Amino acid sequence: AMLHVIPEGDSEEATPRAAASSLQQDPQDLLSSDGSLSDPLRDLGSLGMADESPQKNAEATESNEWDDEDLENIEDLLALVEAERSKMSKAVLSSADSLSSAVTLARKRLAANIAVAEEQL
Structure with missing residues (x-):
């Protein structure tokens, strides 16, 4: 039985898509510095944007004054x-980068396993 090794070039197109689909946001990224969950509306409020009254916003929009x-x-x-x-x-x-490293390592291990298997045949 002849074992086939996948050439490195064949799967390169799949790498970016695989990398993108494997992304997971670190839960820590969602936490504020005080450990509470991040709240975009509260963050806007701290900038003074969410506190504005709709009336004032409507007036500013009508007059186009900034x-x-x-x-x-x-x-x-x-x-x-x-x-x-x-x-x-x-x-x-x-x-x-992590995915690329993992793929490279997996290819090396696969090549080594194939070499061992071919020696045993």
């Missing part, structure tokens, strides 16, 4: 979004 506080709130929100994007990007890269 004050410095509005701009600061938007900048703070953008900073939060960028920080989260950066964190997720690092998580994806880390998971892809």
Whole structure:
């Protein structure tokens, strides 16, 4: 019986998809610094955005006036979004690296097992 070794190039296309599907968010990432679950609405409230009355928001929208506080709130929100994007990007890269290492190790073990099996034939 001839055992077939999969060439390294054949499965490369599956790697990114497999890496993406294997991603799981670390539960610790969902916790705030005080250990409570993260609450996006509360986080917005701490920026002063969720506390605004609908009336004031409606007036600002109608007049298209932006004050410095509005701009600061938007900048703070953008900073939060960028920080989260950066964190997720690092998580994806880390998971892809881990998956790649695991695949490489599995291929080496498989090749070694095949070599042993062929010697025994």
